[in-house]
Amino acid sequence: MTSELAGRVALVTGGSRGIGRSIAAELAEAGARVAVADLARARESVTELPGDGHRAYEVNVTDAAAVDALVRNVETDLGGLDILVNNAGVTADNLLVRLSDTEWDRVLDTNLKGAFLTIRAAARGMMRRRQGRIINIASVVGLTGNKGQANYAASKAGLSGLT
Numbered sequence: 001m002t003s004e005l006a007g008r009v010a011l012v013t014g015g016s017r018g019i020g021r022s023i024a025a026e027l028a029e030a031g032a033r034v035a036v037a038d039l040a041r042a043r044e045s046v047t048e049l050p051g052d053g054h055r056a057y058e059v060n061v062t063d064a065a066a067v068d069a070l071v072r073n074v075e076t077d078l079g080g081l082d083i084l085v086n087n088a089g090v091t092a093d094n095l096l097v098r099l100s101d102t103e104w105d106r107v108l109d110t111n112l113k114g115a116f117l118t119i120r121a122a123a124r125g126m127m128r129r130r131q132g133r134i135i136n137i138a139s140v141v142g143l144t145g146n147k148g149q150a151n152y153a154a155s156k157a158g159l160s161g162l163t
Contacts, residue, residue: 005032009078011071013061013118014088016041019137023085025049032083035074037061053078061088061114071121080129084122086115086159087137093148104151111155116162136163 010027014020015036024045028034033053036042042056055077059070075081090110092103115136126132141149142156 003031005030005083008032008082009035009074009080010083010085011035011037011074011081011118011122012085012087013037013114015085016045020085020087021045023087023137027083027085028054033078035078035081037070038088061118062109064117067114067117068121071118071125075125081122081125081132083133083135084118084126085135085137086118088114089137089155091149091152093152095148096150099151107151108155108158111152112158112162115159119162136160138163 005027008031010032012020012024012027012034015024016038024034024036028049028051031051034049035055035057036045037057037059038045039058039060042058046054046056055074057070057073059066061067071081088110090107092107094100094103119134122132122134136159138159139156141153142160145153
């Protein structure tokens with residue numbers, strides 16, 4: 001384990017599988033204490049990270065109160081928050097003419113609103129401490145679009161604009 005990020009605290013949303021799990025592992029390998037936030041399997045993911053001091057939080061990033069509590073808990077439990085990685089994301093693919101309001105809202109709420117809520121919550125402490133990094137995981141689909149993914153493309157384009 002390197003100590004490149006020793007003493008740093010990182011929060012990874014959507015960190016229990018896929019890209020998020022890999023990001024969490026790399027941050028831990030570099031010496032950061034990692035908070036993994038996800039709807040489920042966060043505890044399992046944390047046990048597989050190298051190093052010590054990691055924490056798991058089960059949270060829905062579309063819930064503003066839950067996100068505010070998440071950031072407060074990370075700052076209290078781990079002693080601050082230096083790095084936020086907004087990786088939580090979902091898809092609900094369908095042709096535009098068949099896309100339901102529920103499918104649209106679920107994807108936009110998770111992929112875009114969830115990132116906004118975590119940025120807003122984390123930025124308060126980062127601004128007080130005058131340091132921090134926020135990384136938003138977007139997609140090339142936000143630039144190019146993709147058949148059957150109007151909601152996903154819109155959410156990732158919005159995330160690029162937010163960033």
